[in-house]
Every structure is written in structure tokens, then in C-alpha cells.
Amino acid sequence: MRTEDYLNSHCPKGTRNNSLFAAVMSAREDDWSEARIRTELGGKAARDGLSPAEIANTINSAISRPLSPRRPVQDGPDEFLPWDAVICDDGPPSPSCSGIQASASSHEAPSFPDVGTSFDRADFPAFLRALFRPEDIIAYNTDYAVEADGHLHPKGRGVYVRSCENLLTACALDPAPMVVNAKDTAGAWIRLNPMDGKGVADANVVEYRHVLVESDALPVEQQWAVLQRLKVPCATIVHSGGKSLHAAVRIDAGKDRAEYDRRVTQLYQILESHGLCVDRQNRNPSRLSRLPGVTRLGRPQYLLASNVGCPSWDAWMNSIHASDGMPLPESWRDLRRNPPPLAPEIIHGILRKGHKLLLGGPSKAGKSYALIQLAAAIAGGSSWLGHSCALGRVLYVNLEIDRASFVQRVLWVEEHMPFPEENLSVWSLRGRIMTLPDLKSRLVQWLGHQQPFDLIILDPIYKTNEGDENSARDMTIFCNTIESIATDTGSAVAFAHHFSKGQQGAKAAIDRASGSGVFGRDPDAIATLSELEGDDCAGFRLEWTLREFATPQPVSVVFRWPVHRVEKLLSDRRLKGEGGNPNKTTTLDIVNALSFVKGKASVAALAEQLGVTEKTIRNCVNRSEVLMLDHGIVIFQNGKNPYI
Template identity: 45%
Template sequence: MQDEATGLDRLARAMEHLDPAGLDYEDWLRVGMALKQAGGRPEDWAAWSRRDPARYRPGECERKWNSFRGSGHPVTAGTVLHMARRQGWREEEGQPPREGPAEELARYLRALFAPEERVGYVAECWQREGRWLPGRGRWDRTAGELIQALEHCGGDLERALGPLRREAGAWIRFNPLDGKGCKDENVTAFRYALVESDSMPIQRQYEAIRALQLPVACLVHSGGKSLHAIVRVDAADREEYRRRVDYLYEACRRGGLEVDRQNRNPSRLSRMPGVARGAGRQRLLATGLGQPSWQAWRAWMEAQKDGLPPFTREKPEGELEPLAPPLIQGVLRQGHKLLLAGPSKAGKSYALIQLCIAIAEGGSWLGFPCAQGRVLYVNLELDKRSCERRFADVRRALGLPCTHPVELWHLRGRSCPLDKLVDALLARARPGDYLAVVLDPIYKVITGDENAADQMAAFCGQFDRLCARLGCAVIYCHHHSKGSQGAKRSMDRASGSGVFARDPDALLDFIQLPVEELPGERAPAGRTAWRVEGTLREFPPFPPVDLWFEHPIHRPDREGVLAGLDPEGGRKHPGAGAARQRREQRRQSVEGAFAACAREGRTTVAELADHLGVTPKTVRSRLKEHGRFRVEGGVVERK
């Protein structure tokens, strides 16, 4: 018990040093997990989190706390101690003193200056139009002298710095001076630049600084609405300093950090950590963040120009983002890709038109419910009048009025390579305009060798681009390769490179069934029969679906007439007829086993399992499926 108390006390002291405003979301969660693992209370985590008003939400800590279920590799107090040590916390004799304002400022000075370098700072200020502005300040003291004064001031900053005005705070210059003034010409080393943004929430500023891997020597909370990042630039002279700051600020802009560009000069003032400002305090949040030097950061930034996203960290289960909702239930999620493949005359275009209408009206397609939303159908093959007529014919056959019209883009005779088509589409549409974009057919926009994997991978990459930029699903159709398809897996039937089958999130493949094998009265004239098999990335596989194509729509075979048919050169699928046959076989096996094992109308699950050569669990499942046996305490008898 004593060890637990000691561990919790060490954790509490480390948390006192850590500022929640200086942690990213994952590290903030780790503090809570470690506190729970150490036997702390959610109220302690909430009290510590309140120090960051930009992030703190009443009740959030308690909700997160209850979601921490533990794991085989829990986050412990050691994780938080390590985080605190990285930010300068030192544990001595097991009872380290809490870092006060003077120690905080001394740590800042040690991080930025050599002892003999002169430091410019401003404690006096004046007010104009309700705003406190800094005076000229001092520049005659070295960092060593200031640190010595801070070490002997007894925690009273005014003894080391002179009078301070709490309403205003205090300022410091982050580059060393020559002791003769505080202008740019007095700077002796162009070592650091200031990155500050007061137009974004504090948490977003911090996340952007971390994501950009800026080589931050010191990160200071201004006591107001901004962070001050003192960034290493290590320029040889003022001209190189200007170029490097330009590069730094442009990189920040591209990375989503809105930087105050007035802070470009090397003698600029920044907020002095440790000093009170209004109701808060200017705090040193961290030292040594990001890349270790300007050169390392510049190399890292140049590597990011490959256009690839940065690395991220695994999230706890309770913090995972929800999956995209289904567009086609059990088949495709919103924002994902679907390929419809089949031979000529399978009615693929009609099937896609039927799908467009199902999504537009919020209906079902081939038995799969669809989400409702706007759809764009990119017509690459039919003339305008024929395409519009097809939509009208399908709606009439479905009995669906044109309540929510599908948007059409007629490009027959104007088709172009897919990359150019995507460029044109992105110029016309905005994110969120469409739930789905359907391209029919893609052979009209394929460039390069259809059988070359590298060329088709680049081709399919355009679909990803469309999904990412518009936030929509992309649906397209492709044709089968030549020859008999029945013996092939569904994902191997599409013509060309295997990329076509492996790139989409869902592949639905149509293969024809020989209706001439049905008895005459069951083979209606004017209809063709098809089997749809799916290869899915996001959902479990579904049983093959048998369809009748009754021009102009496909209808599921709900009577099971087609279940026993075998595609040309293929094998029968486990459809409704085959499933019924297997159930009947299981029923008969249970009956036979019971007749062989029962004495006086009773037997046991163990005896049946031994007779059938299966496990007792399987026996119980078959008895339940049969429905006419009762099992109590392992004894089986007829109901």
C-alpha cells in the first residue's frame, strides 16, 4: 500500500510539471490512463485538465475514465514520468521541489543562451487604447547573470528582474544582443525565429506545431490566446535569416498554421515564461520539440513533398473514429469504390441505372438497402436521348416516380483520359455534392495497357482521388475477359490486370446461368438469368444472389428457381436449393442417430456426438435447428 501511495505521489508531482495545453490528445489520454492504473481518481485528472481551458470540457474526463478498460500492456506512471522528464522535470531524492516561476525562466535561458551572451528583456510597459505595450527594456545583462539572480531571488521574480506589472506580463528577446541596443543590428547570433498564431485555438496551434515537426527550442504559452514557438533557424547572417524565416513561414502556412508575419525580425520580443499575466501565467510548456536542428527539419520537410500523409499513432479503442456509414447495406460504404463486372449483354448499364435510382430515392438494389442522397451518372457511351430514355424506362418498371432526379453528365463523343475527366469533374463539383459518382463504362477512358499492373494502378488511383476530394463513393463497370468464366473465381473474371479486382472496396460480378436447363414451364421466354457474387473488403461475404434480367431491370429470384443451375464450365453455388438440401441431410442424420441411441425415448448429447462423430456443441446446434427435440441437463428427448 505504501508503494502504491508513493507511486501515485510521484505521478502527481510529474503532472504538476506537465501543462495539458502542451500535450497532444493522445498524450493527454495517456495521463488519464496512467492515473487510473496508479489508483488515482477521475476528479484528479479533471482538476489537472482544467489548466487548459481551450480543451477542457466538463464531464469529459469522467466519460473517458470509464472507457479505460485496461489491457495486457497498460499505460503506467512511468510513461508520464518520462513525458515530464522530456520537458525538463528532474526528480531528486524522491521529493523534487515543484518548478516555480524563477526555475522556469532559468530553464528557458539555459535552453536558448550561452552564459556569456547578453539577453534583452522588457519588464516596464505603458498603455495605449486599453492595450499594454512594452518599453525598450534592458540588454546589458548576460544569461549567466540573470540565471544567478533567479537562483537567489527566493522565488520573487521582481528581485531578479525589477518591477513587473501583472496586468501586462513581461517580454524577452530570444536572440543574443551585443549589449549596445535592442535593434536588429545589435543581434549577435541569428539563431532563432518566432512562430506565433493568435487566430487559431490553442490546441490547434499545438497540434500544427507538432505535426510540422518544427525544431522548437522552447514553447511558451503567452498567457493569452497564443503559443510562442522559438524555432531553431541557425542562420549565418541576417540575409540567410530572412530566407530561412520565409521558408519557415511558408511551410507553416502550407501545414495549416496561420503565422503572424510581423514577427519576422531577429530582435523580436516574445513572452517571458514564468511571469504572471492577468489571471494566468506565461508558461514554458516544453523544450526540444520536433526535429533536432534546422538542417534535419529542412530535410524532413523536403521529404514531405512526396504528397504522402504523415505517420500517425494507433488510437485506443474508445477513441476510434466511426466507420463510414453504408451506401449499399452489406456491400459498400460511403466514400468507397465499387466495381461492377460482367460479360456483354448482362445489362450492366441497366443495373447501374437501377442503382443510381435506388440511391437517389433511398430504395433497395438487388435486395440490398441503399442510403439516400444525390448521385451523378457519367454517361460515356449512350447518346443523350437514349440515356434519358433508359432512366425513364427503369423508373417505370420499378414503379418509382422521379421524385429525386439523378444528375446526368453526357460525354459520348467527348470522353477523354480518366485523369483529365477527373480534373474536369473536380472543377465542377464540391465536396459533399454527391453521395455517389457512377462512371459507365470505364473502357471509354482507359489509357495505357489494360494488362499492365503499374499502368492500371495509376489509372485506378484516379478513383481514389475522386473519392478523397469529393467525399463520395465511386462506382464503375468493366467487362469480363474472353472465354468460359464459370470455373473462375469472381474476382478473376474481369478483363485485364488483376489490379481491377483488387483495387475496389467491393467487386460485384455478374455471370450468366443456363435457363435452358430448367423445365419448360419454369424457363420464361424473354428473360435471362444471372448470378451475382461479391468480393468485399469492408463487410463479410454474402451468399451469391440469383437474378432474373427482365428488360430493363434485374429482379432477385426469390423462389429459388435458379439455385441449382451451374454456370458454363463452373460449379453450383451454395444457393437456397443447396442450403435446403443440407438442412434436410442434417435433420435426417439427427433422426437416425436418435433412433439408434435412444432407450425408452431418451438419450444423451454425448451419445449422439459419439454416434455422429461430431462435438457435443455441434449436436446441440443440430437439435436446435431440427426443432422437435428438447435438451435438459444433457438429456435429449422428443418434445
């Protein structure tokens, strides 16, 4: 309806909202200001009998809708298509959230469904059958409040005690608006997951079956095309009566909220990478969606389709993985507005889930014992080499030690670091010749039937390498396979690797691993255990190279069978092979000398006992992490000797 026709005619009840909407769109095409629209057209709508809330909501809806481009009709050079005409051509692409055309690709999507003549009786029952079981409790709401700007939103908790069977029985007698007592001013809303009948919060959801996908960045026809092209497992797709579709996507997470959240994040990322900007506020399981079979300002909320796309989440994942799986570029604007959540830290300040950790060290440095300690620390939520760990589940893939010996090692470590036995699983593969791709295939297949693991340990990694350790190309392929294990499982992956031959003190920590430099640069976290000088202890310097976090200060550790422990006594030891002159006197020398000094351990007495200068003693104490000077007397920082 053109603006002039609207102003000069009376609109009967039942057509007033749609007529006002069309008149506003026509006025916008004629470059009317918003103030003039609200004054003249709003006044006309009031005279026709519309309430202030209905007028404000209709005008807001029309003003927010993008205008169709003006294109000459072929019959006349001075005629233009009206705002609501369907333009079917290959005109310029609509921008998507990633800046990439969200088209139907080479396969045409099914034509956009129109509303049925009996949608008020047919759509709501079909919707219920697609989402719920007869015994499910359903929550819906038809009450609304008007905001200051005229927009409407749900008010209160609505109805949350009726069963699906009860609603279906009522639908057999009456149309949906009567069944749910819907009002044309606002339409109606419904929650997409079954509830417990006690409330409408996330805590009242009894099963995480569906999540709402909604977007208004693209025309509804393009939204429909994207959902169809990607075969998104939609239980239902509903036209909101506005400018968006509401898809109830099958998440199939059962009663596992963490799995629900993980799958929702993955779903949103996939859709956004294909150009569909989703409203991330809809991620919670109790979110309200539009209820089909009712009207909203005269515009139908109707069911476009049910049971479309893949039949389940798992089937969709298999379909996605069967394609190239390559994500599309994303615009920083959208990433900045909706940043993806960071993976949880499993070693605080060191490693996240889905990331990789390399533990490097010389032969017989106790690397396997250190990794068993790591497994115990995660399984028990304790600390590992001075760093606190989150409680989680661990899978230890033992590739080198015979099964009985490995079990005994874990028992020895468990005496020092107890943990719940259900949090550790062991896969012993000594003597089983297996490449890393084969190991990954078997691992992913087995994990598909298990509760997820937070950490997977591969020890030692060289057992699965069939390439040349010194070839950057072979090691890149090898490291990419390790990364794909972390990506596909969502678990952190830790593995041990040996140092090259010779003393390592003169090398940077990142370059001490044997073979190609790829090994020292690919992992997200690298821990190196490098030998310390001196024959009086088996000490190592633990150094970190991190991609995700600030690098912690190096610490000295000693392997006191069967566990490694942080040892501050060795903090002033140098690495074997490190350049420069070695320290003449170390903290350990002074601690040993304390037992031979009578009375207070003065700097002078210790210098005499060790045969060095007082300056040497002072320098050593200043370097020490366990000793300090108190008016010329050497004492322990905590006031007593912790080594007695």
C-alpha cells in the first residue's frame, strides 16, 4: 500500500498493522523523515484504532527492515518495484558477517516455504511432535511488557506445567492462539527443551536436546539457504513473523551441560564461518523462541519445516568432517563482538585443553616418571613441578615400558601423589608397531564411546614416528598429526622427546630437542629438563617456552626416585656446558658447611670453613633462594633448616 492510499482510506480491523507497516515502508522509499512517519502515519493508525504500543512496535519493525533496491520494472522506465516485491536475479551479494557470500552454492536450496492456509491449527502440533515427547513438560509465554522505545519483550515466567500430550489434545479442538492464549500484539514464545515443571531457568531444563539459532543479519531467504546448504540438523525452523528465522538445532547432549556448551560453541562457529551471524545471547538452554501458529501484529509466526538437514548432531559432525572442513575468513568486527571462549587451563599459567605440551630432557632424566607425575597431578587436582593443575581425566598412552612395569611405576608415584583411580586410564602399546595416524584413528574411534579426557599423554612420541627426525617436512607432518589429535578430541596432548647428544647448556632451551627445529617451535608449551653442573646431585633446570602465557622463572628440580621435586638449594647451579666460569661456592656448599661451624654461622666462619673469601660467601647468599644475611650471620629464609 502506498503512503497516499493509506492516508486517504480507512483500515478495517485485521488489516491495520499490515497496512501501517506497508505505508511506513512506502514512506521511507519516498524519503520521509522518521519524525514525519511517526507523526502523520502514527496519527492515522491511532485514528484507525491501534494502541500506542502496536503503533510504536509496527513502525519500529518497518524502520529496521532494509529497503529493497529500486530496480526499474521492464514494462516502464519510470516504474519501480514496491518494497515487498521478491527480486529474483543475480544482483550484488548481501554482506555476511564474515564478509563472505552466504549463498546456496552450486546446489539450489529448496524454495522458501510460504505460510499455510491453516497454519494456526497445523503448525503448533507439528512443532510439538518434532521437539518433544508426550510426557515432556513444556514452558511457553504470551505475556509481554512494552519498553520505553516501544519494543516488546516477554514478561514473567509464563506457563511451565503443561505436558506435550496435554497441549496436543487441546490443539485437536482449538487453534494455537486459543490453546496458549496468544495476543496479536506480541505473538507467543516457547522454550525449546523439556522442563521440570518447577521453573523456567537453565537449572529447570531436564535434557539438553536443542539450541536456538537466530540471525537477522541476512534476509530470511538467505538464512534458509544457509541452513539447507549446510544440512544443519534442525528439528524445526520457524518464521518469527519479523526479519529472522528461529531454528531449533539438535544438540543431543543428553543431561551433560558441559557437552551442550561445547557443541553450541562449535555450532555457532561453523555457522558464522559460513556467513550466518548468529545471536549468541540465545546459547542458554532455557532460551525462549517464537511459537508457531499465532500472529504477531498481523504477521504469522509459522512453521517453515521440521526434521530438516542431518537427522542428528553426530550425523552432522560426520557430514562436516567428510567435507574439507576448512573454515572461512572471519571479520575482526564480529570476532571482537563475539570472541570465542578460551579453553580451560589444565596446568594453570602453562597449558590449556586442546593445546600441546612437549617435555624434553636427556636420556634417563626420568621423563616418563615426570609425565606419570603430571598424570597424577591432573587426576588428583594437585601441582606438578611447582604449578597447580585443574582436576580432570587423563589417558596415558604408554608406548615404551612393559605393562607390568608401568603399572608398578604408577603405584610408586601414587604413594607420593594420590588421586581418584577413576580419573586415570592407561593404554599400554609396547611391542605394537603403530604409526601416529593409525594411533590417532584408533584413539578417536575409542574415545567416541568414552567420557571425554582432559589430557592425553603420548610417551614416548618417537615410537610412532616413521619419518626422518631431522627433516623439517616430515616433522611438520608429524606435528600436524599430534595437533589434530588435540583438535579432534578437545584434550590437551603431552608427549616426551629426548635431547640431542652432548651438553646442552650453550643452547637456547627451545633448540635442545633432538632432530628438526620444528619440534622446538610447534608445541604450545615446552618444558626442558637440562642437567646442572656438579657431581654431588642429580639436578636439572626446568625451563619453559610458552606460546599462550607469560614465561615463568626457571626452577631447579631434583629427581628423588620416584618423583621430581623443586629444589631451591640448586637454584644457583649452572647448566652443564654453559659458558663462563662456574660458581666457586654454591648454596649446597654453604648448607653442608653449616653443620661444621660452631655457634652462629657468621660470614667469616663460613669463609674459613670453605677456604674462600667473605665476598664469595656474601655473593653466594645473595644468589640463594633459601639463605639470607642477618647482621652478618647466615640463616635460612624461613628461620630453620628445612633439610634436617
